[in-house]
Amino acid sequence: MKIKHYYSFDESESGNMYFKELNASNWDLLRTNEKAGPFSIEREINAYEQNCDSSQAFKDAARIICRLLKQYNIKNRLVSLGCGKGIVEWHIKRFMPELYIKCTDYTSEGLKLLEKVFISCNEFDVFDMMADKDYESLRQDDTVLMFRVSTEFSLNQWKEIFDKIYRGGVKYIVFVPADILTLPILINEKRAFFSNWLRHRKNTFSGWLYSRKEYTKIFMGTGKKPRYKIMHSEKLGHTEVMLLQRAE
Numbered sequence: 682m683k684i685k686h687y688y689s690f691d692e693s694e695s696g697n698m699y700f701k702e703l704n705a706s707n708w709d710l711l712r713t714n715e716k717a718g719p720f721s722i723e724r725e726i727n728a729y730e731q732n733c734d735s736s737q738a739f740k741d742a743a744r745i746i747c748r749l750l751k752q753y754n755i756k757n758r759l760v761s762l763g764c765g766k767g768i769v770e771w772h773i774k775r776f777m778p779e780l781y782i783k784c785t786d787y788t789s790e791g792l793k794l795l796e797k798v799f800i801s802c803n804e805f806d807v808f809d810m811m812a813d814k815d816y817e818s819l820r821q822d823d824t825v826l827m828f829r830v831s832t833e834f835s836l837n838q839w840k841e842i843f844d845k846i847y848r849g850g851v852k853y854i855v856f857v858p859a860d861i862l863t864l865p866i867l868i869n870e871k872r873a874f875f876s877n878w879l880r881h882r883k884n885t886f887s888g889w890l891y892s893r894k895e896y897t898k899i900f901m902g903t904g905k906k907p908r909y910k911i912m913h914s915e916k917l918g919h920t921e922v923m924l925l926q927r928a929e
Contacts, residue, residue, distance in 0.1 A: 682862055682892040684870060686832050687884040693895055703887050705752030705787045712791030722766055729798035733771040738918065745915055746855055750914040753914045753924065757822045758783060762810055763830035767799045774801045819837055821850035822842050831858035832888030847908040847927065851894040854909055854925040862890040884915040900925060
């Protein structure tokens with residue numbers, strides 16, 4: 682089961698621009714607009730760190746991720762694809778300061794801002810998850826983190842992404858969907874859509890929500906055998922923290 686996901690951005694969040702759908706340019710606008718609320722990257726280190734520290738859900742996710750990395754003795758460089766504001770990565774770095782973390786995103790201007798405030802991160806780089814050449818920067822001993830980027834791509838695009846990571850020889854992936862689609866979440870999504878419509882608020886197409894069964898299809902890649910298998914999964918609110926291992 683999968684459905685289209687919509688979000689209503691305030692005028693202040695979108696800089697008086699009503700998005701029809703999200704892309705790299707729009708995300709850059711949201712990240713760099715100081716009035717974009719939770720989407721904006723703070724300009725000062727203290728403000729950024731205070732925001733990160735107050736984000737309990739991200740802290741809980743980071744605690745689980747670090748526990749799994751330690752439990753399975755995974756000490757490789759952690760490469761986050763689609764880091765956004767880098768909040769969960771910030772918490773991971775606090776829990777595991779010895780871990781080398783590389784934050785990537787396809788929003789170049791937002792990434793420049795993040796580099797100024799996320800000072801404990803080891804490395805930053807622009808990375809387009811649909812561009813084959815960008816995967817050349819991944820090493821076989823990297824651990825890939827994909828946190829709350831699940832809505833960004835269609836089912837077929839996700840399968841292609843897992844093919845690309847598989848071809849790079851990456852052994853471990855930490856995959857945390859934005860939400861796992863269930864009947865209650867489907868009802869809430871429909872309710873929010875029509876509520877925005879009745880209040881004349883623009884519903885911006887913001888990707889897709891998938892059920893757990895759909896994620897197992899995604900992990901298959903485009904082949905007949907799975908590219909990655911769920912090694913460990915732990916529930917977290919409406920989602921799960923999944924540790925995936927490369928299928929040989």
